[in-house]
Amino acid sequence: MNRYNFKTVEKKWQEYWSHNNTFITSSDKTKRKFYCLEMFPYPSGKIHMGHVRNYTIGDVLARYKKLNGYNVLHPMGWDSFGMPAENAARSNNLDPKKWTEKNISVMKTQLQKLGLSIDWGREISTCTPEYYKHQQRFFLELFDKKLVYRKENYVNWDPVDQTVLANEQVIDGKGWRSGAIVERKKLNQWFFNIQKFSEELLLGLENLNDWPNKVKIMQKNWIGKSYGCEIDFEIENCNEFEKIKIFTTRPDTLFGCSFLALSVDHPLSKLFKDDSKFKDFKNQCNKMGTTEEAIAQAEKLGFNTNLFAKNPFDKNIKVPIFFANFVLMDYGFGAIFGSAGHDQRDLDFARKYNLDVIPVVKPIDHDGDLIIKDKAYTGPGIIYNSKFLNGLTAPDESVLETIKILENKKLGSKKINFRLKDWGISRQRYWGCPIPIAYDENDNIVKIPESMLPIKLPENINLNTKGNPLNHQEDWRKIKIDGKVCYLETDTLDTFVDSSWYFLRFCSPKNKNYGFQIDDVNYWMPVDQYIGGVEHAILHLLYSRFFMQALNYKNSKFNITEPFAGLFTQGMVCHETYKDSNGNWLNPDEVFTDDGKKFFKKSKKNESVEVGPSESMSKSKKNTIDPEEIIQSYGADAVRLFIMSDSPPEKDVQWSDEGMESSYKFILKLWGLHQKIIKKINANEKNNINENINKFTNSLIKKITNNIENFRYNVIIANFHEMYNFMSKELDNSLNSTELANNYSKILVMLNPFIPHFSSECLDELSKLKKMDNEIWPKIDEKYFENENINLVIQINGKKRDVIEIEKDTNEDTIMNIIKNNEKLRNHIMGKEIIKKILVPNKIINLIVK
RNA sequence: GCCCUCGUGGUGAAAUUGGUAGACACAAAGGACUUAAAAUCCUUGCCGCUUGCGGAGUGCCAGUUCGAGUCUGGCCGAGGGCACCA
Numbered sequence: 023m024n025r026y027n028f029k030t031v032e033k034k035w036q037e038y039w040s041h042n043n044t045f046i047t048s049s050d051k052t053k054r055k056f057y058c059l060e061m062f063p064y065p066s067g068k069i070h071m072g073h074v075r076n077y078t079i080g081d082v083l084a085r086y087k088k089l090n091g092y093n094v095l096h097p098m099g100w101d102s103f104g105m106p107a108e109n110a111a112r113s114n115n116l117d118p119k120k121w122t123e124k125n126i127s128v129m130k131t132q133l134q135k136l137g138l139s140i141d142w143g144r145e146i147s148t149c150t151p152e153y154y155k156h157q158q159r160f161f162l163e164l165f166d167k168k169l170v171y172r173k174e175n176y177v178n179w180d181p182v183d184q185t186v187l188a189n190e191q192v193i194d195g196k197g198w199r200s201g202a203i204v205e206r207k208k209l210n211q212w213f214f215n216i217q218k219f220s221e222e223l224l225l226g227l228e229n230l231n232d233w234p235n236k237v238k239i240m241q242k243n244w245i246g247k248s249y250g251c252e253i254d255f256e257i258e259n260c261n262e263f264e265k266i267k268i269f270t271t272r273p274d275t276l277f278g279c280s281f282l283a284l285s286v287d288h289p290l291s292k293l294f295k296d297d298s299k300f301k302d303f304k305n306q307c308n309k310m311g312t313t314e315e316a317i318a319q320a321e322k323l324g325f326n327t328n329l330f331a332k333n334p335f336d337k338n339i340k341v342p343i344f345f346a347n348f349v350l351m352d353y354g355f356g357a358i359f360g361s362a363g364h365d366q367r368d369l370d371f372a373r374k375y376n377l378d379v380i381p382v383v384k385p386i387d388h389d390g391d392l393i394i395k396d397k398a399y400t401g402p403g404i405i406y407n408s409k410f411l412n413g414l415t416a417p418d419e420s421v422l423e424t425i426k427i428l429e430n431k432k433l434g435s436k437k438i439n440f441r442l443k444d445w446g447i448s449r450q451r452y453w454g455c456p457i458p459i460a461y462d463e464n465d466n467i468v469k470i471p472e473s474m475l476p477i478k479l480p481e482n483i484n485l486n487t488k489g490n491p492l493n494h495q496e497d498w499r500k501i502k503i504d505g506k507v508c509y510l511e512t513d514t515l516d517t518f519v520d521s522s523w524y525f526l527r528f529c530s531p532k533n534k535n536y537g538f539q540i541d542d543v544n545y546w547m548p549v550d551q552y553i554g555g556v557e558h559a560i561l562h563l564l565y566s567r568f569f570m571q572a573l574n575y576k577n578s579k580f581n582i583t584e585p586f587a588g589l590f591t592q593g594m595v596c597h598e599t600y601k602d603s604n605g606n607w608l609n610p611d612e613v614f615t616d617d618g619k620k621f622f623k624k625s626k627k628n629e630s631v632e633v634g635p636s637e638s639m640s641k642s643k644k645n646t647i648d649p650e651e652i653i654q655s656y657g658a659d660a661v662r663l664f665i666m667s668d669s670p671p672e673k674d675v676q677w678s679d680e681g682m683e684s685s686y687k688f689i690l691k692l693w694g695l696h697q698k699i700i701k702k703i704n705a706n707e708k709n710n711i712n713e714n715i716n717k718f719t720n721s722l723i724k725k726i727t728n729n730i731e732n733f734r735y736n737v738i739i740a741n742f743h744e745m746y747n748f749m750s751k752e753l754d755n756s757l758n759s760t761e762l763a764n765n766y767s768k769i770l771v772m773l774n775p776f777i778p779h780f781s782s783e784c785l786d787e788l789s790k791l792k793k794m795d796n797e798i799w800p801k802i803d804e805k806y807f808e809n810e811n812i813n814l815v816i817q818i819n820g821k822k823r824d825v826i827e828i829e830k831d832t833n834e835d836t837i838m839n840i841i842k843n844n845e846k847l848r849n850h851i852m853g854k855e856i857i858k859k860i861l862v863p864n865k866i867i868n869l870i871v872k
Numbered sequence: 873g874c875c876c877u878c879g880u881g882g883u884g885a886a887a888u889u890g891g892u893a894g895a896c897a898c899a900a901a902g903g904a905c906u907u908a909a910a911a912u913c914c915u916u917g918c919c920g921c922u923u924g925c926g927g928a929g930u931g932c933c934a935g936u937u938c939g940a941g942u943c944u945g946g947c948c949g950a951g952g953g954c955a956c957c958a
Contacts, residue, residue, distance in 0.1 A: 236953085239876060246957060270958060283958090320956085346956095353957045365958065366873075441957045559953080667897075668884050674951095676884065680898055688897095728888075737886065740896035747896090815892050820939045822892055860938050866891045868938050 026693035028657030032779040036137055044795055045096065045139045051545045053093035058084040059525055061554030061562075062099045065125035066106060069132045071595040071639055071665070071677065072555070074649045078662045079592055079671050079735070080553045081138045085775035086730050088139065089799040095546050096139055097528040099146035100126050103154075104517045108453040112485045118453045119481060122149055132650055137658045137778050144531040148520035149453070153527065155476035156537035157519065158458035160573070162469055165459075169215045169572050172467070175446060179207035184488035186450040206308070211448040212457060212513060216564075219571040220245055220440040222583070226567065232551075232588035234672075237559045244560050246441030251425045252355065253434035255282060255331040258340060263290055266331060266343070269354030269439055273428060274420035275361040277408035278382035280372055282331045282343045283324065283358050287351035290327070290343075300325055300345070307347045322371040323347045334433040335409070346371060354439055362398070369398040382407045383416045445565065447516045450490040452479070454514030460501055461509050468508050474501075477510065521562055522569040525549050525585055540579055548587040556591035563589070590733060593674040595665070597645040599634035607644040636676055647677055659777035660686040666776060667739035688743070689780060692773075695746060696784050698753050703763045703788070709756045713806075718748055719765045720806040726772050727799070738776070745769060763788060768800035816841060817868040818850045834861050841869075 039045060060080040063073055084096040100122075107118040114121075126147060133140070146153055164170045178187040182200035186209070197204055216223075224245045227238045250271035257263055266282060284290055286304040294300035303325040324344035333339035341359075348367050349358055362372035363381035372379050373396070383403045384392040392399060405414045410427070414420035428434035448457070456477040458470040470477055480498040487494050492512035499510045529542040566585050573580045600608040602623055613631045615621045621631040639646045652661050664685035669675040722745055729738045749769075767788060773781040774794055782794045808830075814837065816824045824847055826840060838859075841847045851871055858870035 236876060240953060243875065243954075246955090248957070250958080268958085272958075322956095348956045349958080350956060353955090358958050361958085367956075367958080439957075441955070443955075556952085670885085673878095673885095678884085678898075681884080684898065732888095734886095736884090737896080740886070743896050813892080817891080817939070820937095825892060858938060860891095862891060866939085868891080870938055 024697075026690055026780075028659065028689070028779070031783045032135075032137060032658055035779045035782045036134065038782075039137075039139075042795070045141050046143050047095050047097075047141045048093050050093060051541075054091075055095065055546060056084075056087040056092040056551075057095045057525075057546050057549045058087065058551050059095075059097070059528070059549045059553070061552070061558065062101050062521070062524060063129065064101045064104060064106070065122055065129055067125050067128065069129050069649055071647055071649055073133075074136065074661060075595055075665050075671075075675070076553060076555070076592055077133065077136065077138055078665055079590070079733075080551070081136075081140075081662075081778075082666070082730070082735060082775040083551055083553075084139050085778065086799065089771060089774065089797060091798060094139075095144075095528065096141060097144040097146075097531070098133065098138075098140045098142065099144075099524060099528070100148065101517065101521055101524075102126065102147045102149040103454045103514075103520055105451065105453070108451060108485065111453075115486075117482060118485075119149070122147075132653075135650075135653050135658055136662070139778070144528055146524065146527055146531050148455075148517070148524065151476045151478050153524075154455040154520070156527070157455050157515070157523070158470070158475050158477060159472065160523065160537060160569075161458055161515070161519075162472070164214065164572050165469065167572070167576055169218065169575065170212060171215065172210055172212050174208045175211045175213075176206050177209050177211070177450075179205045179209075181205055185490065209448075209450075211446050212459075214445040214447055214568065214572070216445045216568045217440060217442055219568055220247065220442050222571055223442075223564065223567055226584055230584065230587075230589070233586075234556075234589065234591055237556070237563070237589060237591065240559045241564055244442065244564065248439050248441070250421070250437060250439065251428060251434050252437045253334055253359070253428060255334060255359070256337070257343070258330045258332060260329055262293060266290065266357050267355045268357040268359050269437060270359060270361075272361060272364065272417065272421065273424040273434070274405060274408075274411060274414065274416055275364050275382050276333065276335055276359070276424065277411065278361045278363050278380040279333055279339075279341055279359045280362050280378040280380060281341050281360040281368075281375075283346035283349050283360055283368075283371065284327075284343065285349040285351040285356035286325075286345050286347075288345070288349075288356045291345065294325075294327070294345075303345065320347075322367060322374055324371060324375055326375070334428070334431075342377070344371075344375070352443065353441060363392070363394050364398050364400055366398045366400070369394065369396070380407060382411075383420075445516075445518075445568070447519055448513040449516055450512070451514055452483070452485060452491040454517060455520060456492075457511040457513055457515060459511040460503060461511070462506055468503055468506075470501075471503065474503070479514075518561060518565050522565045523573075525552075525566070543580075543582065547582050548585055551588040551590060552586040553590045553592060555594070559591065590672070592671050593669065594638040595677055596636045596674050597639050597647060597677040598636045599643050599645045601632045601634060603629055603632075607642070609644045610647060638674070639677070652682065656682060656686040657689070657779075659780045660689050663688065663739065663777055666735040668736060670736050671733050688746070689777065691746060692742075692780065695749055695753075696787070699749070699762065699766050700787060702753055702757060703759045703766070705759065707757055707759045709758050711758050711761050712752070712755065715749075715752055715757070715761065715765050716803075717806045717810075718745075718752075719768055719800075720803055723768065723772070723800045723802050724807075727802075730775070735776075742773065742776075767792065767797075771797045771800055812864045814864065815866040816844075816847060817866060818847070819870060820868060823847055823850055830864055834859070834867075837861070837867055841867075 058080055060076050080096070084094050088094045102122050107122050110116065110121055111118040148154065161170065180187050180197035180200055180202055182202035183197060187197055187204060196202060224242065224247055227241060230238060248271050250269060251273050252267055252269050253273060254265045254267055256265055266284070268282065286307050306323065324346045327343045327345065329343045330340040331343055333341065349356060360368040360372060360377070362368045362377060362379040364383055369379065379394050381392040381394050381399065382405060383399060384406055385401060385403045403416050405411045405416050405420050411420060411424060414423050425436050429436065456479055458475060458477050460468045460470060462468055480495050483491055483495060485491050490512050499512065501508050501510055523537060526538045526543055526547070529546040530539040533539050563586070570582050570585050574583050597610060600610065600613050600621060602608055608623065608631060612624055613621045614624050621633055623629040623631055637643060637645060649661065664682045665675065667685060668681055722741060725741050726738050729741070767785060770781045770785045770788065785792050785794055810830055811827050812830050813825050814828050815822055816826060824844065828837065828840065851869065854871040856869055856871050860868040
């Protein structure tokens with residue numbers, strides 16, 4: 023028996039696929055299509071196990087769809103702009119372009135070794151002018167549609183490095199590199215008007231039936247539509263400000279209003295600009311953590327203006343006006359009214375400053391006044407304490423009714439608010455797509471004419487400058503537009519812009535004049551299955567959805583509004599973490615164990631190692647396993663098999679050496695089985711047809727087809743183990759060789775999406791006439807599911823007592839006869855009265871006895 | 873604090889619509905083969921007594937049902953998301 027040599031077999035088939043253009047997408051638009059896309063990687067240097075999992079999940083589906091006769095688009099590209107290249111280049115004095123290109127070539131080779139069915143002819147890289155040229159064109163298109171604008175916005179500013187910092191570069195309020203205290207600074211920045219499509223983006227979610235609910239809910243919360251109204255409050259004795267406009271979702275609690283709270287950035291703060299106590303208060307607010315959780319638990323703080331506002335419903339009721347740390351300027355109008363009885367934050371605030379708490383909603387069955395202690399009542403109920411609003415059902419009826427009254431009295435009006443903010447796309451960095459805008463001598467915005475695109479990034483420049491390197495490129499910045507000297511914008515685009523349309527580019531990757539060709543896009547889009555990490559649940563996916571809305575806007579030819587029909591978010595690959603006695607992280611191959619319990623350092627055999635919890639593989643915790651090494655020792659098929667086998671794809675999977683080993687052994691076992699099968703086939707046995715094998719294969723096809731459609735890949739691997747166990751036993755019987763070959767080729771086709779090299783090799787050995795490229799996914803023969811004996815479960819008083827094998831659709835009387843003649847069952851029934859029989863045909867019979 | 877998801881053997885997990893709980897694997901223990909080891913194969917979830925059988929059992933407590941891992945309510949625990957969003 024020859025040993026399976028994965029190295030030669032995998033190399034052979036990878037070369038075969040490449041030479042035969044097996045995965046080059048057909049241009050035949052009459053075929054039904056399937057667009058399978060995995061989130062493209064950032065070329066960081068090497069692929070990691072997360073990539074292996076992501077791309078294997080997609081590859082299984084792509085190969086399966088191809089075997090089912092679909093015209094499959096399964097492309098790959100590189101999300102190649104971004105900070106890591108700039109940082110790496112800066113610290114090692116390299117060119118970001120060369121660094122990126124080198125990483126791409128390494129990672130491409132690694133991906134190819136996995137045997138993925140990718141059409142490399144469509145490879146794209148976002149940092150190439152061939153790609154970003156079209157992006158600049160889109161930018162100008164959006165500019166013309168007035169979906170792009172410029173405004174001042176706050177940024178994290180490092181005063182020493184003279185640069186803008188990303189949130190993750192701010193550590194404890196200090197710049198990660200310089201250590202300088204980060205300032206809030208206003209800069210002119212470019213924005214996409216994503217808010218304009220808030221309603222569309224929210225509504226669109228409803229039709230995305232093949233998206234995980236979790237992701238839809240996250241996006242829904244992010245968009246944050248709230249229905250309410252704006253109300254004007256008059257201020258007493260104040261010349262500069264007569265009114266304050268507030269937004270509320272609970273106007274029905276207006277009679278419960280006991281104060282007004284304003285953001286420290288509210289226009290009214292002008293009145294206190296010289297007040298040192300107010301300045302201190304404002305500083306204190308700015309210092310507060312910005313995460314929702316940190317602030318939800320933080321103490322509510324206020325600054326009393328000593329001004330009073332009149333309740334619009336009763337001008338005799340006057341309430342104090344405060345600045346408060348829990349009110350934000352960029353939502354609503356930066357002002358709220360405090361309804362202390364029915365909002366927890368308002369209540370906390372009222373208690374702190376001894377303000378009134380006036381309950382105005384009480385539960386339907388509650389008698390008398392509602393006593394509020396330290397918990398606000400936010401549930402449904404009846405309005406009371408509220409004059410003409412009394413008796414309304416809260417919140418649905420009361421909110422609508424109150425808005426109507428406010429509108430009639432011209433005190434306020436209905437308003438729908440979204441918490442979604444516009445998308446800031448300016449980055450003060452070098453390694454990104456240049457914004458195709460220039461400024462004339464008077465700082466007026468000048469569009470770059472299309473004929474001048476692309477605006478290419480300057481190459482080989484000095485990156486070790488303060489601030490944005492492009493600011494120092496005087497020659498590059500100077501540009502003549504219509505004979506006028508202008509200066510190029512030095513901000514580059516957020517890399518999320520690059521990934522917001524790359525899936526369109528894959529449809530026409532070589533199109534020169536425009537980002538895509540409309541008939542290609544109409545054929546391929548939307549992406550039928552998009553696969554990636556849940557970490558992109560909001561930003562990338564929402565921005566891509568926005569981009570389709572933006573292209574679609576005022577464009578009758580572009581009819582796509584949703585880019586991804588199906589979404590699958592895979593779990594992470596985890597591994598235990600190790601620390602030595604000094605608390606340094608250790609890589610798994612720096613440690614060893616004899617008993618699986620106590621771990622020691624390989625370099626110092628008596629130094630024990632602390633084993634930490636299993637966490638997502640990351641370089642910082644050193645708990646990574648290098649896919650390349652694993653492929654080297656076990657082969658791509660074995661890695662694919664392992665990464666699919668242990669856990670459902672949407673859940674985290676634990677890396678285990680034992681599991682990897684076992685997947686490898688399974689391949690060897692399958693090879694042993696293959697040898698036996700081939701031998702049996704070559705023996706040319708002409709026995710009667712073995713219906714057992716036919717039945718088994720049929721039910722296997724049914725199971726696997728169903729499981730593959732539902733991403734239950736781990737169960738399929740178990741199905742393959744069952745197949746191995748069954749076939750190993752069955753081969754001892756006398757068989758019909760033709761029938762065996764027939765069944766075996768079906769099994770090999772089903773193995774193909776998972777272990778493509780192995781199955782191709784086996785099929786090749788089975789018959790030189792067969793090639794996986796020409797095979798189709800096996801069909802079920804229904805006849806094997808008809809007239810089959812079934813196992814009927816016998817329950818007595820709901821407890822399983824026996825299982826009997828009977829003919830399908832046996833009637834109740836016959837079943838009862840069998841039960842009565844069954845000694846074991848008779849004991850349970852004897853001397854008792856059967857009061858009820860429940861028969862679920864072909865499944866179960868439950869006898870209730872007394 | 874708010875929102876979401878999930879709790880099944882020593883471990884990862886199976887269980888189409890409520891209908892045989894623990895498929896399939898990993899680990900451990902015992903056994904077989906072997907001079908021995910490796911490899912391979914077999915057995916083993918828990919409690920009780922004699923093969924066999926009986927009992928309990930899917931985080932906890934109730935409920936619906938002939939029947940609940942699955943449905944409902946409450947509690948406990950773990951994980952994830954969060955931009956103070958009024």
